[in-house]
Amino acid sequence: xxxxxxxxxxxxxxxxxxxxxxxxxxxxxxxxxxxxxxxxxxxxxxxxxxxxxxxxxxxxxxxxxxxxxxxxxxxxxxxxxxxxxxxxxxxxxxxxxxxxxxxxxxxxxxxxxxxxxxxxxxxxxxxxxxxxxxxxxxxxxxxxxxxxxxxxxxxxxxxxxxxxxxxxxxxxxxxxxxxxxxxxxxxxxxxxxxxxxxxxxxxxxxxxxxxxxxxxxxxxxxxxxxxxxxxxxxxxxxxxxxxxxxxxxxxxxxxxxxxxxxxxxxxxxxxxxxxx
Amino acid sequence: xxxxxxxxxxxxxxxxxxxxxxxxxxxxxxxxxxxxxxxxxxxxxxxxxxxxxxxxxxxxxxxxxxxxxxxxxxxxxxxxxxxxxxxxxxxxxxxxxxxxxxxxxxxxxxxxxxxxxxxxxxxxxxxxxxxxxxxxxxxxxxxxxxxxxxxxxxxxxxxxxxxxxxxxxxxxxxxxxxxxxxxxxxxxxxxxxxxxxxxxxxxxxxxxxxxxxxxxxxxxxxxxxxxxxxxxxxxxxxxxxxxxxxxxxxxxxxxxxxxxxxxxxxxxxxxxxxxxxxxxxxxxxxxxxx
Numbered sequence: 001x002x003x004x005x006x007x008x009x010x011x012x013x014x015x016x017x018x019x020x021x022x023x024x025x026x027x028x029x030x031x032x033x034x035x036x037x038x039x040x041x042x043x044x045x046x047x048x049x050x051x052x053x054x055x056x057x058x059x060x061x062x063x064x065x066x067x068x069x070x071x072x073x074x075x076x077x078x079x080x081x082x083x084x085x086x087x088x089x090x091x092x093x094x095x096x097x098x099x100x101x102x103x104x105x106x107x108x109x110x111x112x113x114x115x116x117x118x119x120x121x122x123x124x125x126x127x128x129x130x131x132x133x134x135x136x137x138x139x140x141x142x143x144x145x146x147x148x149x150x151x152x153x154x155x156x157x158x159x160x161x162x163x164x165x166x167x168x169x170x171x172x173x174x175x176x177x178x179x180x181x182x183x184x185x186x187x188x189x190x191x192x193x194x195x196x197x198x199x200x201x202x203x204x205x206x207x208x209x210x211x212x213x214x215x216x217x218x219x220x221x222x223x224x225x226x227x228x229x230x231x232x233x234x235x236x237x238x239x240x241x242x243x244x245x246x247x248x249x250x251x252x253x254x255x256x257x258x259x260x261x262x263x264x265x266x267x268x269x270x271x272x273x274x275x276x
Numbered sequence: 277x278x279x280x281x282x283x284x285x286x287x288x289x290x291x292x293x294x295x296x297x298x299x300x301x302x303x304x305x306x307x308x309x310x311x312x313x314x315x316x317x318x319x320x321x322x323x324x325x326x327x328x329x330x331x332x333x334x335x336x337x338x339x340x341x342x343x344x345x346x347x348x349x350x351x352x353x354x355x356x357x358x359x360x361x362x363x364x365x366x367x368x369x370x371x372x373x374x375x376x377x378x379x380x381x382x383x384x385x386x387x388x389x390x391x392x393x394x395x396x397x398x399x400x401x402x403x404x405x406x407x408x409x410x411x412x413x414x415x416x417x418x419x420x421x422x423x424x425x426x427x428x429x430x431x432x433x434x435x436x437x438x439x440x441x442x443x444x445x446x447x448x449x450x451x452x453x454x455x456x457x458x459x460x461x462x463x464x465x466x467x468x469x470x471x472x473x474x475x476x477x478x479x480x481x482x483x484x485x486x487x488x489x490x491x492x493x494x495x496x497x498x499x500x501x502x503x504x505x506x507x508x509x510x511x512x513x514x515x516x517x518x519x520x521x522x523x524x525x526x527x528x529x530x531x532x533x534x535x536x537x538x539x540x541x542x543x544x545x546x547x548x549x550x551x552x553x554x555x556x557x558x559x560x561x562x563x564x565x566x
Contacts, residue, residue: 021383092289100286117553122542126307212504259389
């Protein structure tokens with residue numbers, strides 16, 4: 001809303017908004033700051049805000065003593081793997097629902113969404129036992145499959161709402177010119193849908209990266225991603241705030257930055273197009 | 277427009293997704309139902325066979341169940357109340373003409389991207405810890421004795437942590453809805469002499485109704501499954517004072533190895549979630565045509 005306000009009003013509003021924003025952001029800022037402190041200064045009383053002996057030692061320690069990098073690689077593989085697999089399945093599905101809608105399309109979309117509503121604990125036992133039987137426990141393949149299925153409805157929905165906005169006449173024109181279905185999707189639709197696909201990818205990577213139920217319960221060490229790694233800090237061991245902060249900072253930084261770029265699309269993805 | 281062949285192709289492209297989701301939905305659910313009627317404890321492999329509804333009565337009548345249902349409801353309702361009310365206020369504030377709106381937005385939305393175990397551990401250790409936490413330092417500074425948040429008020433502390441994570445979501449959606457409100461409508465009301473309160477009450481709030489519904493329903497779905505935060509902060513304790521339904525089922529299944537009872541609990545959780553889902557689907561379905 002572009003309403004005219006006095007400079008004074010604007011200053012008061014700005015001050016209030018910035019205060020709220022900084023308060024909400026403070027725990028993240030504090031974690032990043034603590035990650036650069038020596039352990040002793042991390043628990044200093046009164047707390048030291050900036051005037052501590054800045055060090056990178058915690059990052060070195062977390063990498064060397066706790067094998068951080070292996071967990072990071074697992075997180076990357078699981079997030080990218082499940083997103084890629086999800087796209088391969090969802091692009092054709094969303095295409096067909098957006099451009100060749102049938103009488104049942106709406107019901108089908110609603111049904112896909114309803115699979116999201118199933119609480120994970122409700123199926124923890126059978127999935128755990130199935131994974132055990134199939135030898136998928138603590139494997140990256142297993143996690144990729146579970147996270148793909150978990151997020152597939154969201155990917156289909158998001159792509160569907162983006163595809164819907166592409167005028168069907170363009171596809172018809174391509175068809176008239178003799179384009180096959182494959183080339184229609186590859187050369188006409190996909191380039192036009194790139195922004196939509198990109199934000200779908202971003203949201204899905206964020207969701208997969210932060211997923212903390214299946215990734216914790218279905219892994220032990222080999223396939224364990226960062227969620228599991230961080231959970232390992234839940235029982236304190238001597239002075240560990242600075243190391244916890246360093247590990248946390250590394251775990252959240254990539255996703256935080258991606259989140260900043262995708263925040264506008266986030267609304268659409270997470271509300272299944274109900275709020276734009 | 278759609279020819280016979282394109283229909284066939286469309287079906288072919290749709291079916292892998294549909295079949296996979298169907299399998300993903302039906303197979304585990306059927307297994308849960310089956311296990312829930314069986315004697316099945318990994319510690320006692322010789323005890324097998326039908327248990328009729330024994331697992332259900334065992335789960336529902338266990339002393340922890342009633343508390344877990346109450347805790348789950350308190351958690352969901354508490355977080356919803358905080359996030360919706362503060363979300364509306366913050367959205368109204370950010371929607372005003374302010375300097376650096378883009379950066380404010382980014383700062384406000386940030387907690388949403390923090391993975392749950394990280395959020396929980398940061399709060400548990402660096403803020404709520406009674407000896408080294410910042411809250412304890414603040415209490416000492418103003419002359420109060422430090423408070424053991426997770427020890428004395430575990431559920432309220434978890435609500436605070438989870439609300440911090442979900443407030444950005446509520447704010448962002450409400451802000452998006454607010455920005456789609458036409459300024460003419462507000463200006464007209466202003467000209468007619470409507471004050472800020474009545475402008476909010478009679479114009480903004482009705483406009484936000486749909487967004488609020490969506491926030492409440494989607495958050496409920498996620499909040500009913502809150503798990504990681506409890507696992508790393510309180511382990512459901514002290515005692516069972518912060519044990520929710522998902523955590524109770526997790527405990528039965530992976531800590532007590534009682535597959536049958538955990539499965540019965542799973543069925544109960546599915547039923548509860550479906551009641552919520554029913555209303556959510558109706559709200560979203562209505563918007564689908566628009």
